[in-house]
Amino acid sequence: MKVTVVSGSHRTPSQSMKVSEHIRGALEATGGFSEVEIFGLNDNPLPLWDQGVWEGAARWSELLDPLRARLQASDAFVIVSPEWHGQVPAGLKNFFLLCSARELGHKPALIVTVSSGDGGSYPVAELRMSSYKNNRLCYLPEHVIIRNVERVLNEDAADNDSAADQYFRARIAWNLEILHAYALALKGVRESGITHNDLFKNGM
Numbered sequence: 558m559k560v561t562v563v564s565g566s567h568r569t570p571s572q573s574m575k576v577s578e579h580i581r582g583a584l585e586a587t588g589g590f591s592e593v594e595i596f597g598l599n600d601n602p603l604p605l606w607d608q609g610v611w612e613g614a615a616r617w618s619e620l621l622d623p624l625r626a627r628l629q630a631s632d633a634f635v636i637v638s639p640e641w642h643g644q645v646p647a648g649l650k651n652f653f654l655l656c657s658a659r660e661l662g663h664k665p666a667l668i669v670t671v672s673s674g675d676g677g678s679y680p681v682a683e684l685r686m687s688s689y690k691n692n693r694l695c696y697l698p699e700h701v702i703i704r705n706v707e708r709v710l711n712e713d714a715a716d717n718d719s720a721a722d723q724y725f726r727a728r729i730a731w732n733l734e735i736l737h738a739y740a741l742a743l744k745g746v747r748e749s750g751i752t753h754n755d756l757f758k759n760g761m
């Protein structure tokens with residue numbers, strides 16, 4: 558089974574990528590998933606959606622077909638989002654515009670949000686409210702909000718607030734175990750065929 562970590566920050570370097578790398582390591586350590594990939598939105602690899610996406614323009618197919626194949630091969634996702642001005646970064650929302658149920662539908666996803674201060678709750682609310690309707694991604698009831706991110710998950714222990722660091726490492730590890738259990742369960746749901754219905758191609 559494959560899991561893809563989507564790192565939602567446009568910046569290089571970013572704390573979101575640091576967190577994503579930690580999550581990749583934690584996923585590889587548990588061995589539940591046989592393949593772990595990070596897809597980073599750093600440096601804006603995806604142009605903003607335009608009508609060419611729906612018209613199958615060659616420039617979009619060249620860009621999106623390989624990405625679609627990578628995402629379709631995934632059984633689960635971790636969506637890592639920083640809080641930027643109280644929002645999810647535009648590049649991450651654009652990612653959801655460019656993805657469909659063929660890539661994400663009825664697959665579990667863990668939300669992990671990141672803030673250098675006390676933020677991080679707005680992107681959780683935004684993702685849960687407006688990122689899954691048509692692509693039918695299934696967010697777990699659990700999520701992780703990493704506040705004061707610069708003081709946790711650093712390789713050098715001297716840079717970490719030790720109590721907070723231990724807490725987040727343990728909480729992330731537990732949430733990744735839950736993600737794996739959902740990935741196993743939802744594979745059966747997809748394979749049953751019940752999720753496909755030509756009458757109801759979009760969510761309400």
Ligand SMILES: Cc1cc2nc3c(=O)[nH]c(=O)nc-3n(C[C@H](O)[C@H](O)[C@H](O)COP(=O)(O)O)c2cc1C
Pocket residue numbers: 566567568570571572573574639640641642643644671672673674675676677706
């Ligand atoms: C454009 C921008 C807006 C930001 N707005 C917020 C905010 O509203 N709330 C917050 O807690 N942090 C905010 N931050 C700080 C981020 O929490 C901080 O940059 C953190 O490292 C996560 O972002 P990163 O993954 O891009 O590094 C903002 C950062 C940027 C670059």
